[in-house]
Amino acid sequence: MNYKKARKSLYCIKNASVFNFDNENVHLEIWVENGVWVEKPTENPAEFETIDASNLDLIPVGVDPQVHLRVPGQPEKELPETGLQAAIRGGIGALLNMPNTNPIIDSAEALLRGQKEIQSVQEEAPVEVLWSGTITNQMAGKTSAPFDELVLAGVSALTDDGLGVESDELMAAAFAASQKLHVPVLQHAEVAGHGCALASGPVQLKLGLPPYPRSAEVDMVERDLRVLRGFPKAKYHVLHVSCKETVELVASAKKEGLNVTCEVSPHHLALCSEDIEEDKTHFKMNPPLRNRADSLYFQDALQAGKIDFVATDHAPHEETSKNKPFKAAAFGTTGLETSIRVLTDLLQKDKLKSKQDVVRVFSYAPAKFLGISDRYGYLKPGKPFNACLLDFKAPTKKVLQEDLWSKSKNNCFLGQKLPDPVKKVFLGSWYCEL
Numbered sequence: 001m002n003y004k005k006a007r008k009s010l011y012c013i014k015n016a017s018v019f020n021f022d023n024e025n026v027h028l029e030i031w032v033e034n035g036v037w038v039e040k041p042t043e044n045p046a047e048f049e050t051i052d053a054s055n056l057d058l059i060p061v062g063v064d065p066q067v068h069l070r071v072p073g074q075p076e077k078e079l080p081e082t083g084l085q086a087a088i089r090g091g092i093g094a095l096l097n098m099p100n101t102n103p104i105i106d107s108a109e110a111l112l113r114g115q116k117e118i119q120s121v122q123e124e125a126p127v128e129v130l131w132s133g134t135i136t137n138q139m140a141g142k143t144s145a146p147f148d149e150l151v152l153a154g155v156s157a158l159t160d161d162g163l164g165v166e167s168d169e170l171m172a173a174a175f176a177a178s179q180k181l182h183v184p185v186l187q188h189a190e191v192a193g194h195g196c197a198l199a200s201g202p203v204q205l206k207l208g209l210p211p212y213p214r215s216a217e218v219d220m221v222e223r224d225l226r227v228l229r230g231f232p233k234a235k236y237h238v239l240h241v242s243c244k245e246t247v248e249l250v251a252s253a254k255k256e257g258l259n260v261t262c263e264v265s266p267h268h269l270a271l272c273s274e275d276i277e278e279d280k281t282h283f284k285m286n287p288p289l290r291n292r293a294d295s296l297y298f299q300d301a302l303q304a305g306k307i308d309f310v311a312t313d314h315a316p317h318e319e320t321s322k323n324k325p326f327k328a329a330a331f332g333t334t335g336l337e338t339s340i341r342v343l344t345d346l347l348q349k350d351k352l353k354s355k356q357d358v359v360r361v362f363s364y365a366p367a368k369f370l371g372i373s374d375r376y377g378y379l380k381p382g383k384p385f386n387a388c389l390l391d392f393k394a395p396t397k398k399v400l401q402e403d404l405w406s407k408s409k410n411n412c413f414l415g416q417k418l419p420d421p422v423k424k425v426f427l428g429s430w431y432c433e434l
């Protein structure tokens with residue numbers, strides 16, 4: 001890892017092309033005082049450090065609503081500092097941590113442990129971490145977690161991510177809590193029991209593994225929407241869609257007036273089961289890579305707004321859990337560092353039509369979803385300055401292990417050629433030069 005970072009209470013960005021989801025403006029001078037973009041400097045302009053942004057693009061920093069930071073208590077997979085540094089490497093300034101940790105975040109006490117671990121590294125990497133708590137105690141799918149306690153202690157979402165919630169009653173209880181406590185319920189849609197590692201494709205066939213059924217995802221989303229109709233003010237979100245049928249279900253539920261959203265991960269956007277290499281288990285993730293028709297559909301659906309935003313499902317694993325045959329290896333790929341590279345690639349290939357579209361799916365929509373639009377997702381005077389300076393025209397280069405700042409290197413884009421656009425990340429008074 002090789003980057004410069006500094007804390008400057010006064011800086012001025014010159015010649016910046018600023019892209020929000022709905023506009024593009026050139027600013028000759030952006031004055032930042034104590035982390036806030038001010039119309040005019042109140043201090044002596046000579047005191048400001050100058051940063052030249054000519055020929056680059058300035059966007060609101062990325063927001064990632066699905067990250068396994070492995071905090072608290074899984075330092076073998078990710079350390080608080082490597083996780084947050086990985087976010088910065090990928091132009092991401094705020095994220096939602098998933099609760100399948102050690103201990104599992106199903107109580108205020110477990111949440112506090114996680115918060116303490118993060119606090120200790122915030123000076124070094126001030127990425128904002130939001131927390132989710134579980135839907136069921138110990139994610140065992142048997143009894144409801146203490147929703148009031150969790151929300152009061154500061155969780156922003158409820159999810160058993162890693163496992164689908166099978167019981168109709170427990171989903172109903174979660175939706176009731178969502179209505180009352182104003183937090184979204186995030187479903188990892190997977191009917192358990194199939195025991196499969198890979199969806200149908202060349203490697204699955206060659207290894208003679210049973211194909212991971214589409215119904216595992218689609219059936220659970222269908223059931224969830226049925227239960228959700230009893231809770232018109234609840235917010236329901238489908239994590240990491242892998243089948244186009246899921247997106248169609250979500251789209252028609254939106255038309256019906258239900259509060260439903262969904263996300264796609266960079267790997268499901270860019271890759272499919274035909275891209276899997278036989279001996280590389282970093283292509284094993286849950287849900288699995290499916291057909292080319294699905295990934296092409298997701299690209300169109302993201303452009304059209306049928307899919308609300310991109311979230312990485314960053315899932316670091318130590319080498320010993322991945323260095324096994326496909327059937328036995330752990331599920332998961334890292335993603336914080338490669339998400340913006342994939343989105344920039346889609347922009348360069350005209351799959352995303354404009355820089356504003358990238359901003360919408362990478363920053364604006366996820367910030368709105370997490371309720372942090374006051375400080376993320378949009379750049380304008382008067383707001384905290386959380387921004388990423390990048391080059392959307394950056395040439396492609398191979399994703400290499402040494403590029404990755406996450407502690408674990410299980411990234412499914414390793415060896416692929418993708419643009420590497422991020423130059424600087426601004427998080428209030430703090431900035432990092434890559």
Ligand SMILES: [Zn+2]
Binds near residue numbers: 161162239240286287
């Ligand atoms: Zn999941």
